[in-house]
Amino acid sequence: MSTIANAGEGSHFAGSREELCAEAARRTGLDDFGKPDFHEGLDRLLDELDGAGLSSQGAIATRESILGHLTGRLRSIDGFKRHADAMLRPVVRPLIVTGIVRSGTTALHKLLSMDPQFQGAEHWLCAAPQPRPPRSAWADNPDFRQSKSILDAMIAQAPEFLDDHGMAVDTVEESLNLLAQRFCCNMFPSQFVVPNYDRWYRTQDDTPSYRHFADNLRLIGANDPDRRWLLKNPTDTLSLREVLAVFPDAMVVQTHRDPLQSIPSVVNLIGAAHRMFCGENADVARVYAREEEFWELALRRADEVKADHPGQVFDVQFTDFVRDQIGFVQRIYDHFSLDLSVEAEDAMREWLAANPRRSTTMQRFTPEDFGGSSGVLKERYAAYRGRYGY
Template identity: 75%
Template sequence: MGTVADAGEAVRFTGTRQELCEEASRRTGLTDFGGTDFHEPLDILLNDLDGAGFSSGGAIGARECLLGFLTARLRATDGFKRQPEAMKRPIVRPLIVMGIVRSGTTALHKLLSMDPQFQGAEHWLCTAPQPRPARAEWEGNADFQQAKAILDAMIAQAPEMLEDHGMAVDTVEESLNLLPQSFRSNMFPSQFVVPNYDRWYRAQDDTASYERFADNLRLIGAHDDRRWLLKNPTDAFSLQEVLNVFPDAMVVQTHRDPLQSIPSIVNLLAAAHRMFRGENADIPGIYAREEEFWALALGRADAIKDAHPGQVFDVQFGDFVKNQIGVVEQIYAHFGLKLSAEAESAMRAWLEANPRRSTTMQRFTPEDYGHSSEGLKELYKAYRQRYGYA
């Protein structure tokens, strides 16, 4: 395994890109990564990871995370070559859900996925990109079985992931699980302490990452011509790049008062940080990073929205909690989509089967993490005024 020794040798990251690529090739039997554009971001990330404060088990887990994206990249590149006709197919008017984390993006995404007019990228296909097989074949698929085993182990270690994010191997997953094939992703600084990578990432034009993401969608949907339903909260940060690649996208942005959402984000991410850092997880540090990042992301999104009036439909978290189907009807009406009786019935059945858990109603405050409510209000003053929270 290169940098992981069974005898207890510490995992190292700096300078190991070639070793990781060789290991990914060994696991897949593939060697074509589809270019070298990922080298720079991966090197910057690796150079930060040795100082990320991992526990011994967390370092191994982080390494496996990186290998997972490298093997997915290899699998996807191979798939692109095997599906030349699919790679030419345009992605027309995808419906994209974005917004600050903990503002209902997951629930809205899952609810909309009940409409059979949409296709989405299921969790297991994000880990092993390939043309989506018939659903009856999934249980017997080795890639499905492996993805399920890995996800089950993660949920066993951090059950909050299931409670808060509704993760399941056979349901639609957010775009954040495909975008890291380019190693330009908010996933890394949100889960790891990588300040140099974080600064570098924020200064990048992410268009190439979304172009590769679009190719992954073409591969997964090679035999399916339905409209794409996508979701990624941090598309708010990269909205211009999203529109560069999907210029006719129908975008839904969910909103929630940052006074509630930011502490809730930290509670969610704390579970991931504890998986990698154990009791050394710096929860106040997580808060500081997320508070600042999301202020930047929401400000960027508002500037792009102002330049593209009507392309983004705003949904208030409180309105969605009170009347989910009513919000869906408003979204469909805004974009000229048809809500069939079949789709509405499936959505109502999903809502009945997935009631909002009381634990997710728990309220956290900035003070719980050593920060100030007044400081948060000041940082988000423009956003809170624009969307009626102040």
């Protein structure tokens, strides 16, 4: 019997890499995973998952999630070989949105994606990387239908992801979903309590992950190679040096929000993922402690890198975005000498009208709601809050 197939009777993830890879190969009919540099991260993750407090259903969902990244990797490597010419094309001057989670990155990303000068990686193409077909053909694409079914099931279990993250199968998704193919990624320590993996991840050079990610962009954009890329990933703040090593001409927008508001909101959102995987075993106090420490490190690293790249990162405030979204976008375009066409502005205004800001997203949480301390949070972020006027 499979060591982890019967997850409800006690899963055993440790040592299961070969089994999982074999299952991913069976599902796709492919067997080339490319460079084995993803083995270490996957092994480290699997070694800790048995002690991560997963519920029976959470273990099943975790296994499927890992298999999803493995099948996605197989699809990517196959696509890289099939579209070798596309792999030679540069990713020119992408616009990248980053910043601490819950500082407006998702809404800004979705809003900017209304501009037809940009292309992004839609959710379903992150799950099944391939040259983007015409949108009119998506509904009949088996990969699109499967991705929609999986996402619908996840949202049914954790509707917070739809309310707070705006997830939809046919809209742009953040880079984390493609970066996870290398299993050296913040997705995993943010979803699971895996402290050893987390410590290892923070010491890694992310350059190989972003190179693999760039190849995925070339693959997805193979049919539209000249259109500028629009990307978004809050964790790019931690790895900004590697981001700029792989995309040296990138235009980076970093959003900022007072950590006294953003950190509790981050924990409220990520806590939903922990409850999905761990049920009543979810330890939100541990989630809070990890996120409070992680984002201070990420923001500090970003500021260190920005000092060496003056003007390449445009710092903007969440409160300014809330007050005037179109004016906020115009400031970004002016900074990077981009053209905001009438067509793009009209599409953005239509999106804003169809997606009004939900009052629930303005709900205020405090560190004390999650077992933390406002005083400790203020002290940890004192330097950051001083730099950005909080």
